[in-house]
Amino acid sequence: MRLLSTLLAAVLATTAFSALAAEAKDPVEARKAIFKDYKKVFGQGMGAVMKGEKPYNKDEFAKLAEQMVELSKQPWQYFPAGSDKGKSEARPEVWSKPAEFKKAADEHQALIVKLAEAAKGGDLAQIRPAFGAAQKTCKACHEVFKKD
Numbered sequence: 001m002r003l004l005s006t007l008l009a010a011v012l013a014t015t016a017f018s019a020l021a022a023e024a025k026d027p028v029e030a031r032k033a034i035f036k037d038y039k040k041v042f043g044q045g046m047g048a049v050m051k052g053e054k055p056y057n058k059d060e061f062a063k064l065a066e067q068m069v070e071l072s073k074q075p076w077q078y079f080p081a082g083s084d085k086g087k088s089e090a091r092p093e094v095w096s097k098p099a100e101f102k103k104a105a106d107e108h109q110a111l112i113v114k115l116a117e118a119a120k121g122g123d124l125a126q127i128r129p130a131f132g133a134a135q136k137t138c139k140a141c142h143e144v145f146k147k148d
């Protein structure tokens, strides 16, 4: 049994590694996959609670907010020059205005951190505006840097 679980762990580790390697080959796929997680965690997870479609649970909501803190660090490394081709919805402005793109990403990360702090506090009167402010950073960036 011990051997079996060791083997299983090894297989799983290899699979995880090859998934990472595949991501590394295609930055467009990599960043899209992260933004899909954004949608799950921020939209279908936290957003649904904000809209009253799902019950509010302090610990679960705070956990989702922590996941967003981690996710919000990730997409930006996958925008190398020349990766505006193929299935990407990124606008050329990502590369022609790199300082503005970075600023939008930094503001976004900062407000996600604030949202996570509010979520830890568990006070919906603080959480709601923090969620709204974070959500605005998604839209602000998409308006300039993402095709619709």
Ligand code: HEC
Residues within 6 Å of the ligand: 028, 031, 032, 035, 036, 038, 039, 042, 043, 087, 088, 089, 090, 091, 094, 101, 104, 105, 106, 108, 134, 135, 137, 138, 139, 141, 142, 145, 146
């Ligand atoms: C600093 C800029 C920026 C911020 C902030 C940002 N995004 Fe995006 N997002 C992009 C860009 C650029 C793309 C297009 C990526 C591509 O197709 O190459 C994108 C794509 C997406 C997609 C489409 C993924 C797919 O299926 O292809 C979703 C969903 C998404 N973002 C959700 C969000 C949410 C939710 C937030 C806020 C919590 C957010 N984004 C914040 C820049 C941003």
